[in-house]
Amino acid sequence: MIKARNISKTYKLNGQDIKAVDNVSLECMKGEYMSIVGHSGSGKSTLLSLIGGLTKPDSGDIVIGGTGLLSLNDAALSEFRNRKLNFIFQFASLIPTLTAIENIMLPAAFNPARNRTKGEIKKQAAGLLEIVGLSDKANAYPAQLSGGQQRRIAIARAFINNPDIILADEPTGDLDEETEAEMIKIFKTMNKEKGVTFIVVTHSSAIANQARRVFRMQNGKLEEIKR
């Protein structure tokens, strides 16, 4: 379903070229749960952003569900992102002016073509809040939530448009072990019951071990860890 072929990405940092992703190829089947591990700065986040169409590779090709991302213009790519995939970032990624439930509903605001009423979206957002255990915080602003709670809201937001793919970058970084376990359970449920594809970048062995396949990123190169 996800095919990345020979993708490379180089950044300029203080006048020096940094090759964040170096000729990486990757295939991920529909409904697969895949993990990528590696040190900070190894290029994991850049690889995830390339797969998600947040940036374009210098070379190579990325095809998701038969759609070549590089062939899409901005509007089509944005719509593709909105409909097909979603991100969970390693930092607090909530919009500070919106309440918890509004943050969860936000991706739906950019997709008016789906013919869902505001009531339906709100109902779904409330359901997701319940799943992440924060029903009582629906009207709280991010500043009124702990780091862990904010992360759980961001996870709930990732599912509002019923995406086919979740690209998660250190999704449980701020969470305690108990909450991390709950989140893993949610991921597994979504993966098994709804067939959502997961590519998870993580330092957590607990999360990495959930994956059928685990990859290591090192100096921009990707290699599968045989288990």
Next chain:
Amino acid sequence: MRIPYLAVKNITRKPFRSIALILSVALVSGLLFAGAISMKGVLTSISLGAKKLGADLMVVPEGHEDKVRTTLIAGKPAPVYMPSDILDKVRGVKGVKQASPQLFIKAAVYPCCTDVDAILIAFDPLTDFTVSPWLKDALDRPLRKDEVIIGRSIPVEKGAEMTFYGKALTVAGYLSDTGFEYIDHGVFMTFETAREMIKQSKEKAKEPLKITEDSISAVLVQMDPSVSSERGAVFVEYEVKGVRAIAAQDVVGAVKAQLLVLLKILLSVGFALWTVTLVLITVVFSMIVNERQREIGIIRSLGAKKQSVFSLITLEALIISAIGGGLGIGAGGIILYLLKKPVMAAFKLPYLWPDNTFIISAGAGTLLVAVITGIVAVFYPAFRCSRMEPYEAIRKGE
């Protein structure tokens, strides 16, 4: 939840900054709106006044033309006198079609209304062609002896009595508002009434009037259509010694010249403030965009198009400038309404509040300028951030 909702939420994020931007737009809009209303008010007033004056020329004693101009524009009574035989001389000048005398008398402050100036104006109903036509608007019969018609700035009811120099006069009617002080502060009476008042003042008034029986203040002249006002003025001054002929156009021209000075000041200040506001909005929104880079990256990652980001930033500026514009128009209008009299008096300009159509048009125009200012000012920051690659925005914002 839609883009406008996000825009409003963003505006309320830093209230002090938003209020500062709103106030700066309000200041420019208020100045623009008040300026437009002021200019229109003065122009309406002067053109209406000149029309109501109804004469091509006003012939006055030489050396007193400035005083008469002040009387016409500012309504400050400046009694000047000349012998009545001037009237016949003027009638004999080539190109003069009609001529009628007027007499200006400085009114003693009348008992009821101590803080309002009035100018007493006598006219000759038999030869008059300037006052009579618009007296018909206020009175459907000839003005009788001991009756007066008053301007709108004199707060006396129809039928009431006013006493000047010991003579009681009945208010037969009042004229509509012109903004032209000569008319709005005028108390119009026949020569017969005025002569009797002068006579009685010697016995009844504390300060008797020292105006001789044969005095007049001005001769109002209507020229033959084939002779321009300017040429008529030259003819009169050439043929009648000791007088000056003021063309109605001169009065309008003098006011327009004053107006031009006021307009230049207003435009200079307005343009400087507009430039500052434009730069301010651009700088503030550039800062806002820099502050929110990561958020913009996140929104883009959630599926927002470049166009949505551009719309979001532009809409914020549009809302701020529209609120600022609205506030400015409201505040400018109120301040102008409260201060129009002292300001116009300071500039010695007549003033008439423009009609509602003009006020609405000026308000809409000002609002449009405010909104366009906001959009123009924010265009570059909005364009720049909408073009940013989502991942680059997220990384730079970290």
